[in-house]
Structures are given as structure tokens and as C-alpha cells.
Amino acid sequence: MGIVERKERQRKEVRDSILEAAWRLVNEEGWQSLSIRKIADAIEYSVPVVYDHFENKEAILFEFNKLGFKLLGEKIKETKEKYSTSAEQLEAIAYTYWDFAFKNQEYYQVMFGLGMPGCDQVKKMPEILNFTQTIEAIIKEIVDANSNTEANTHLKLNTFWSMLHGLVSINLMTSESKEEFNKMILKDFISVFIKGLEK
Amino acid sequence: MGIVERKERQRKEVRDSILEAAWRLVNEEGWQSLSIRKIADAIEYSVPVVYDHFENKEAILFEFNKLGFKLLGEKIKETKEKYSTSAEQLEAIAYTYWDFAFKNQEYYQVMFGLGMPGCDQVKKMPEILNFTQTIEAIIKEIVDANSNTEANTHLKLNTFWSMLHGLVSINLMTSESKEEFNKMILKDFISVFIKGLEK
DNA sequence: TATCTTTGCTAACGCTGTTAGGAAAGCTAA
């Protein structure tokens, strides 16, 4: 008898509908105005039902955090496979990262808005680990190719990600959409960074 | 008769005590848990009195935003005056910026946590304008000295600030205090950036 | 059919930002 299976299925349906409703609400009104009560209203259940599926509000946000990193990681990987040289890959990845942040602002906000994932957290989240390892591998290739033993790849990854995040997060919040200017900044950053790697 | 003067003085005293109490609360419990009621309690007035001095909670935060930029701007200026060459100045400024962010985390959080100041806002806030102009002037010097007409100083300023902010904001949230590693990243960034300016 | 478990609800607690409306105190002028 598939009673437990059906129950599990139904349970998953409610859980999914919570995430779905939350995502819709976020896109309509932003993270700031998301509330458990609104979610409950949207899924046509009472408030405590939401708490049967998520420990608290933060857990719901965390779900999107993970989802965001998963999505970004996939896009990064796809980009990587389109190019052959490491330098090209790194440059293209920076653009992909940039594009992702601007086209999925809601994701990016919840990925970094709540608090940047610390090194300890990164190791426990496969979604982030997957993302960082892809980039670190490319950086290592460039460094190795230039027999630059000085450059610590881990340090360079941190630099790369930090700067990219800085560029994105600052330009994301500038209301004006001076896209060309932004692209120039990004181009500037990448050329400078890669030069630093090859040194 | 100095009645109106006394009233103004008393009014300012209350206003100052609000900011003072808010600042103390923030340092004790963080921005997240700051509330108007707690402020009112601390200054031994009722809640609406707070609203007589500040339109809303955001206005109080904005006050610290401005204060933070003023403080940072002053430190940047002091740093600049300690060095003679532009490259040295820029490097020292980056360290000062970094130091400010880590030693005044509460300020830095409210300066950037609420939403980065857009270009439109920057122009209306003398505190920020003062800060950006100081740096832009230095960058311009370096660019001019290298007869590098290509480099748009405005663009370079944006790049400089963005990257610095990225480095800081990511490393600020990493709970572990691997200070040496952080300093290496910063050093790496500066050398790479200045090379890009001289090109 | 009786028992037990799961499911989902109402209602509440203790917070939050914000504001309406009234009481009291202080000042001004007759």
C-alpha cells in the first residue's frame, strides 16, 4: 500500500508550493516584505503549516541561497566548457557571474545580503564548494602555465571573487542603468586581474 | 530673552541623546535589534518624542551613514597627507579604508548594508562626495603622470572603490580572523590595480 | 468500531514601526 508514499508526495507538494509562493512574492515585492503570513495566505494554509516544513523564516531564505549558488555554479560550468584557454575561461566566467547577478538580482541579494558565507560554511555547502572549485581550478592552470610559484591560488581565488562581488554589489544598487559604463569597469577589472596572474 | 535659544538647546540635547543611545544600543546588540522603543526607553522619553526629531527609523540610520562617511573621509585625508607620491597615497588609503571597515564594523555595516549609495545620492551627500573626490584626485595624478589618456579616472575610481568594498565586505563577514591572509589579499589587489593605472 | 496518529487550525505572546488624540506644562498678552 502506497499510503506513506502518497503522504510523502503530498508533503513535498506543500513544501514546494511554499517555496514557489515565496519566490513569487519576492519577485513581486522584494525580500524585505516577504513574511510567513503572506506565504501561508498564498498557499491557502494556515501559518503553522509553514513551520511544519521549515524551521523558521531563515531556513526558507537559506533554501534560495543554496538554489542561487547551484544555478550560478551551473552557468559557470557551462561557460567554462565554451572556451579552451584558461584566460578566456576566466574572463567569460566573470561576465557570466556579472550577468547572473544582474538578471537574477533577487537570487544574488539573498545569496549575499544575509551575510557572506564564511570559509567554514563554504566547506559545508556543496553548492558553494562546487562554484569555488571550478574557478580555483582555472586560476591554478594559469598560475601553473606561467610557472608562477609565488601566486597562491587560494588567495587569488579569494581576490577574484571578492573584487567581482564588490563590482557587482556596488553597481547592482546604482539605480541608473548605465550598462556600458558597467561593462567597461568589468573589462578593466578582468584584464588587470589576469595580468596579475601571469605576472 | 533667550527662551527660544534655550528651547533649541534643549531640543538639540534630546536629539543628541537619541543618537547617543542608538549608537550604544547598536554597539551592544547590533543594528538588527535596534528599535525605536529601546531608544525611547534609553533616553527616558516616550516613543513619539523620537519621531519629533527623526521622521522615521531610517532617518536615524541615515545619520550614522553620513557620520560614517565623514569619519572615513577624514581618515583618508589624513592618510593622504602622510605620503608624497600618488601611488604611495593610494596604497596607504586602501589600507586605511580596510582598517576603518574592520575597526568600525558597525559604521561600515550601516554605510553599505542598507543599500549602496547610487550616483544620484552621492552627488547630494557632501560626506560621500568629499570621500570620492579625494581618491579620484589621486587617481587622476597617476593617470596623468603616465600620460595614459585612455584611462577614465571616473571609471578607475569606481573600479577601485568597488573592488575595495568587495574585499572588505567579504572578509568582514568571515568569522575567522585570518588577518595575515586578508592583508595579503589587500596587498595583492593594490599592486595589481596600480599596475593597471600605470599600464 | 475503537484507538491512535497525523494534520492543520485558532488564538495567543511578545515584538516591531508608526500615528491619532488628548493632557499638561509653558509662554504671551491683557
Next chain:
DNA sequence: TTAGCTTTCCTAACAGCGTTAGCAAAGATA
């Protein structure tokens, strides 16, 4: 000094928030 007016300040409320205790109804099991 007293009447009127202005400023100051409070109580109390509104509408929202995250979260949880406790109970009713529905479903599964024996």
C-alpha cells in the same frame, strides 16, 4: 494675575511581524 494659545509629551492604539501552545478533526490501524 488670569485667559488664551502654543509647545511638549504621553497613553493607547493600529497594523504588521516571527513564532508557538493547545486543541479539534480527519485519517490510518487494529
